[in-house]
Amino acid sequence: MRSSEQSETLGIGALAERFGLAPHVLRHWESVGLLAPERDAAGRRRYGAADVVRVAVVLRGKEAGLSLEAIRTLTAGSPGVRRAVLRREAETLRARIAAAQASLDLVECALGCAQEDLAACPHFRPVLGNRSGSKKRSVPPPA
Structure with missing residues (x-):
């Protein structure tokens, strides 16, 4: 059984606010393949714990000077591609x-x-x- 913390999801506004971002930033990251939020019955984005971690990874990567493309490769690429x-x-x-x-x-x-x-x-x-x-x-x- 999942705890309420694990099953709790955030809407786009709440997640954006949590990180001090504008919601359009999260939409853009979704459009370039960095985020893939679940959708509720009404089609609204719902972000879970894994998405929260992913946003933190993207922000840290950007702080390090990485492009969004490089961050996407690092989070989704094969080990050989990641190392390169x-x-x-x-x-x-x-x-x-x-x-x-x-x-x-x-x-x-x-x-x-x-x-x-x-x-x-x-x-x-x-x-x-x-x-x-x-x-x-x-x-x-x-x-």
Whole structure:
């Protein structure tokens, strides 16, 4: 026998409110295959405990920067396909982390610079890397 908690379902408005979403977001996720709610006799969507978990998975995936397509593959794909997507996403995240670290290095360098003009700071210029249009990693100081 199922407990009342297991058999309890939520309407689209209640589920959306629970996660701070607009109902149209849940409808969209259904249209792209991320959700498949049951329907009651009147045809209204009814979300169970598994749907609540699925919404949490989708939100966490989006927080990690995953596309809805990638999330769908991760939740429904074969183990081999899932691993390929996870490898690709891990590489993308590593690149984003490296870019964020480079940005933090630039900001911290600027914060520690006593020069009035950052462009004149000999410590700041190398942190700019190849953003000056030069093929070299650092820009020589002005003559």
